[in-house]
Amino acid sequence: MSLAATGDLVREAAAGGRAVAAFNIITLEHAEAVVAGAERVRTAVVLQLSENAVKFRDGQLLPIARAAAACAEAAAVPVALHLDHVKSPELLRQAADAGFASVMYDAAHLPYGENLEATRSAADWAHANGLWIEAELGEVGGKKGDAPLDPHAPGARTDPDEARRFVSDSGVDALAVAIGSTHAMTTRTAALDHALLARLAKALDVPLVLHGSSGLPDSELAAAVAGGIRKVNIGTALNVAMTEAIRSNLTGADPRPYLAAARTAMTATAAAMISALN
Template identity: 70%
Template sequence: MPLTTTGELVTSARAARTAVAAFNIITLEHIEAVVAGAEAAGEPVVLQVSENAVKFRQGRLLPLARAAATAAETAAVPVALHLDHIQSDPLLRQAADAGFSSVMYDASRLPYTENLAATRAAVDWAHAQGLWIEGELGEIGGKGAHVPGARTDPAEARAFVAGSGVDALAVAIGSVHAMTTRTATLDHGLLRRLSTDLDVPLVLHGSSGVPDAELTAAVAGGITKVNIGTALNQAMTGAIRRFLDAGPETVDSRAYLSEGRAAMAATVERLVRLLTGV
């Protein structure tokens, strides 16, 4: 079906009090797996390309973006494209021409005032291009989840949303990027305050390390977009490792990549069902 927009998917999820799953993609197998898993669940999904993924692809955005757009346009469910964790202004400015409907501009590493100014400039540019834009306040990586000052402050968040004009806000409530164990505990009291105080959709990053019960509670508490990356890589790498351990003579990459793709698709379907309640 035609490529949809992240804003439309998030708006629909918010109205239904569910969350849209947004998966970070690196290879063509990631793209195919996310679409297959979403189709199996019968629910929409967001394909995300991060700045780090672009670096891995030798700094070229278009090859992965074009593959994602083609897969989205032939999918049986609505699929949107999102450019994730962008710190580079030149990369940000490629978003619209590359087919992305939205971008997450990440200036959270900067002091509050500088984050606000940089995000405001990014928002002004993005809105002029018709792009939906997500910002971040607090620190989900770097400092870790529990260091004082790392979590999103509700009063700062209100001022940040008003001053920046972002369409959605990624909040730091206890999740951490790149976790390989699902042991994160979220601050649901803080999430309730943020959800009450803010009039924009809230986004959870670092969701691969969050247990199922914590994820469903987060959605009930106001999270509307859930970013997932490491869980896919764990599924893919684990399946490939098992396949090659059982058949070390294998040299045809299609054999083990098929296993990796299937494992990722199963992970996508499970998480999409969890977040949407289907």
């Protein structure tokens, strides 16, 4: 099957009142597991590579991007490629030639005016090169080991009126909103601000994206989708499954047994979390 377009998958999910699961991958085993999990539940999915994952691979985007694309093209369900949390303009400009249908440009750490200016420039470039673009307003904490923001700290939640202006002025196709989730959570104990989500869904006419979703129980994920979330980013849940499987199977010098166990564990996790959204 040829590579799908992220925007098309999100629109199709929105039309059915669902959300697309978008999994951050680091290794080939991640990509294989996500595709296998999506095939198990017969549902489209997005494979995401973050700027941090590219840095881990010595800054080389193409080797892992080509591997992910090969997994997607061999899949029995639609699979799209998305370049996630990009801050580097140089990396952004590699996306179109590397098989990505979409990109999340991350300037949320900047003051509002600088975020808007940088995001508008990124959106102009993305659209000129056929890419669907996502941005973030408010800040979902927990990236790179940072402590999560206090839910009541300035900038920790997305303001609906500001979000409406930001989307209109930047021209982005989707917006990641900060409503109480946190990146890198290893327990599923977080709770969302569903009243704020309702206000955001009413204020905005672009798809809403939820980051930091690994820390949410199934009931919160389902409620987020019912409230208008149309793309759900998941990463840490895969890494937890992978690490636990490797720890349990780390014997001998051959890496294949423990990597196979890790892939099997991640497949089950991916299938379960996709099912929670649909």
